[in-house]
Amino acid sequence: MRCAVLGDPIAHSLSPALHRAGYAAVGLDWTYDAHRVAAGGLRAFVEVLDPSWRGLSLTMPLKREGLELAAEASPVARLAGAANTLLIVGDALHADNTDVPGAVSALRSRYDGPVTGGTVLGGGATAASMALALCELGARSITLLVRSPGRAADTLAALDRHPGRPQVTVGSLADDPVVGDVVVSTLPHEAQSEDLVERCTRVPVVFDVVYDPWPTPLAASAADRPLVTGHDLLLRQAALQFERFTGLGAPVEAMRAALPQH
Structure with a gap:
């Protein structure tokens, strides 16, 4: 076969x-x-x-x-x-x-604490799956940071279908805060600016779905925090x-x- x-x-x-x-x-x-x-x-x-x-x-x-x-x-x-x-x-x-249950399993393999809310960087199909995985883990609020609001439309529709109906906020990758228990990045290496990485430093858990090239700037900043990698996912x-x-x-x-x- x-x-x-x-x-x-x-x-x-x-x-x-x-x-x-x-x-x-x-x-x-x-x-x-x-x-x-x-x-x-x-x-x-x-x-x-x-x-x-x-x-x-x-x-x-x-x-x-x-x-x-x-x-x-x-x-x-x-x-x-x-x-x-x-x-x-x-x-x-x-x-x-299998991205949604795979992300749930990957995150739980590295972190067993509460997930009450989180931020997802990016708005594509992978971002939708990652946001839904956070909801499956108990998140009641999701922040989506995107380059333009139109990029989040499909992800917003997916979150609206989730039975938990989380509170969703759409913000700008350029300057809006990163909040919650987990930050999930679906961004390529080159889109992870120094300023964006700095805004992620107060979030307890980092989940970066990219695995090539590695480490990404966000992953490199997470030495003191639980890090879920693209390999895990x-x-x-x-x-x-x-x-x-x-x-x-x-x-x-x-x-x-x-x-x-x-």
């Missing part, structure tokens, strides 16, 4: 190493590769897949596109408005989102994808061993 990760850019992805390590650990003769697919190109990619294909992992900028293409979607994918996982069943695509969400694709329990430690050491 064949699986792959799709996105643009994609050359940096560690997903092939993780999934291949998992297959080897359980004795599956499956393949998992990376394919560069630009925005708008997902439909053309899936239309030519043959019956040997089982699953697709989706990264930027395909997560919302993946949900739109699927015949069925899990409750969490519908809640997030985005799919990072497509299961291929016959001629149909089933959408799922990648491992936890990939383990859930592995289970969706194969129907087997994920060999988490074998998959963890395939990650580069920071």
Whole structure:
């Protein structure tokens, strides 16, 4: 059987190493590769897949596109408005989102304290999943800091669908405060300005979903605080994808061993 990760850019992805390590650990003769697919190109990619294909992992900028293409979607994918996982069943695509439960698991692996509120930096599909994960952990207030309010529209819609109906504030990345128990950054390395990092210093827990290049400026500033890394998130969400694709329990430690050491 064949699986792959799709996105643009994609050359940096560690997903092939993780999934291949998992297959080897359980004795599956499956393949998992990376394919560069630009925005708008997902439909053309899936239309030519043959019956040997089982699953697709989706990264930027395909997560919302993946949900739109699927015949069925899990409750969490519908809640997030985005799919990072497509299961291929016959001629149909089933959408799922392992980012939300993966983020919950990743954060709890590094921090067991209260999460009453938090700030998410960025407003894309990953930001929506991270904000929902904070809600799942008990956050009653979410602050979204974005370059422009329009970037937060889909994330706002996702949070409005959450049964906890958190209080949501939209602010500017340029100068608004970072508040709460956790700050989650979905921003690339180059967007983490010195001033923004300084505004994050009073938040007790840092969660940076980026893992290449590492460390990010935000991660480097968190030496004295709990730090949840992009590797933590990648491992936890990939383990859930592995289970969706194969129907087997994920060999988490074998998959963890395939990650580069920071």
